[in-house]
Amino acid sequence: MxxxxxxxxxxxxxxxxxxxxxxxxxxxxxxxxWTGHRKDSVEYRRILIALLGAGIATFAQLYSPQGILPRLADDLHVSAAASGLVISASTIGLAVAVLPWSLVADRIGRVRAMRIALVAATVLGLVMPWSPWFSSLMVVRILEGAALGGIPAIAVTYLNEEVDARHAAIAAGSYVSGTSIGGLLGRLVAAPIADVAGWRIGTFVVAVMAALATATFFWITPPPRGFTPHSVSIRQVARATLEHLRSPRLVVLYVQGCLLMGGFVATYNYLAFRLEAAPFNMPVGLTSLLFLAYLAGTVSSRASGDLAARWGRGTVLIASTMMMIAGICITLSSSLPVIIVGLVIFTAGFFAAHSIASGWAGARTTRNRSQSTSLYNCWYYTGSSVFGYLGGVAWLHYGWGGLVTMVAGIALVAAVWALFAARGRS
Structure with missing residues (x-):
């Protein structure tokens, strides 16, 4: 035949x-x-640019109210601690949403899920500034945070699928650099405009900027090659979640995100209140320039990947956390230049530590990786919500010294616990 x-x-x-x-x-x-895009490929660069756009769209909207909380508190007649809930509401929405987003992404694809998340968040971001009451503002911020949860829940998993494993830590550092730029732009754009036209116009302009960043993500993202669609049930997600939570080597990384992010957000939430009071008496537009310290995080998060390849993730994680502690203690000074130096050190240490811990949470498991990165983000933003509010309580009752004590204390706990993570270089 x-x-x-x-x-x-x-x-x-x-x-x-x-x-x-x-x-x-x-x-x-x-x-x-498929082994992933190499560092010298066009697709690798397109992925980093696309995630830069996603980072700007996400974190500009998430944190744009942070530098203008005093203005918002005065306009809506709430206390400093209550105004901090504007940040906590969005981050708790994000924390709750990251695991459901990972389930959606497993079914429909990482890029498609991130596009849906960005569009939903941008629409809510354009609506948010026009909330007439504090209660309605809280509802919109929770929903906005839930929509934004689709980016941090998926981005690191997406990188691990699309980028060569040898370059994954560096790519993750570049992504975190993009998130720091997004957070910086949101604050720098909103505050000066709020000084002139009010906090509502300031945050609206940030939402328009986020819409442009979203369009960039749609345009430049290369077609995914490492993703295989698969149906995942809620029971499977729950089983994977419990499996990860039983692993001390993963839980220690989730705790890093919770404690370090909590201290970081608390510091930036209430720094403006301190600097606008005596003896500094700085206007909102000027205090917003202190967010330029985020540029130190842009550099350190990118550099942390190279340092981790040389010295191991655990060593860099602990060293970065100790930088945070040193930096926040320096801000106890009554000299503005010294405070700025401390803030730069603190910010650089945080972003380096976050870059290492978030990338490691995805790399340390080969099974149900998206659930691991989502769990990291869940703990990370829960820490932001809880300690972001508690920082306001510490500020109201004990002043800046009380807030510094809280932040340094939880960072020290994170550093001691990180010794467990340092036992392995993988």
């Missing part, structure tokens, strides 16, 4: 490669051998 040329090659008419156990599609075979 005559055999057709395609059959002799082992290829069926439906594009499948025959094996002794059946047939495997060419697409599946390509995915099985």
């Amino acid at each position: 005559r055999v057709a040329p395609d059959e002799a090659a082992g290829i069926t008419s439906r594009g499948a490669v025959r094996t002794c156990g059946g047939s495997v599609t060419i697409k599946q075979e390509a995915q099985q051998t």
